[in-house]
Amino acid sequence: MDLAERSRQSFLPSFLYSPSPAARTLAVDRILGRSLVSPAAEVGSTSPTPIVAQAPNEPGKIEMYSPMFYAACTAGGIASCGLTHMAVTPLDLVKCNMQIDPAKYKSISSGFGVLLKEQGVRGFFRGWVPTLLGYSAQGACKFGFYEFFKKYYSDIAGPEYAAKYKTLIYLAGSASAEVIADVALCPFEAVKVRVQTQPGFARGLSDGLPKFVRSEGVSGLYKGIVPLWGRQIPYTMMKFASFETG
Known part of the structure; x- marks a missing residue:
């Protein structure tokens, strides 16, 4: 052979x-x-x-688990995560400001009114670049590494146990993939939140990222990694397990 x-x-x-x-x-x-x-x-x-x-x-x-298969999963992750999160940037913007300043942003509807009055329609998409790039990176890692870890863990388990405990393999594979995906997302998420909730901090990613690093260092980009894992890992585990068994 x-x-x-x-x-x-x-x-x-x-x-x-x-x-x-x-x-x-x-x-x-x-x-x-x-x-x-x-x-x-x-x-x-x-x-x-x-x-x-x-x-x-x-x-x-496309042959399963071929390089082309992993490339297709990665591309699908970029499209499904990056584009969708960018599309709901206005809602995410209001949500973040409600968390930072609940007295000013009392609800979703009033939050949109405040943004429209203070920043105009363009203000609704503040932070769209780090959102697009960050969640594209997250989606690429999430979908690509999920398939990698699913096969890796099933090969370790062997045919009998992989078939018997396939749901556990789905859960373990998705959790492992999300750990990596959130490491890719976290720096973009940190800059995005700062741009969205601190007017005048920066126009977007290009000037916001170096300014953030100067003020808080590279490690500051990962201050939110633990709560991000706490939110995203259970969600991703349930999502892929449901996809596979649905």
Whole structure:
């Protein structure tokens, strides 16, 4: 078996998507490169040569756990997280200001009124650049590393236990992915909140990030990492577990 073939097989899904024990065994056989003998070859056949089952060729399909598969998951994460969070920037802006100054921003509706009066319509999208970049980075890591850790943990567990405890593997994989995703998000989130809640601090990410680092250091960008983990990890665990079992 050449290097390309071994590399291809190392990325194959191990057993999580097989509906029955027999199908899981078949999948494991394929991963290990075993010959798959058809029932006709086993019963009433005198041919010494086994008939090897061939997987159907599906042009245009992305092979599971191939580099292209991980790239597609990463791109999907960017689109699903970065663009959606940017779209709700006005709501996030009001929410952050309600938390910082509840006396001034008493509710969502009145908060929009205050922003419109003081900053105009353009003020509704203050902080959209760090929101877009931060949540794009988070989504890329969340979706890409989730698939990586899901396969990694299932391979460690082995076929029998991975199939038996697949929900635990979904939870562990999503939690591991979110730890990394929030590390990518946290600096952007710190600058975004400061830009949104402290008028005059900066216009956006380009001038806000260096100003933030000068005043609080690089470590200051990660002051909120623990509460961010506390919010995002349980949410992501429930989300992916629901996706997989829904």
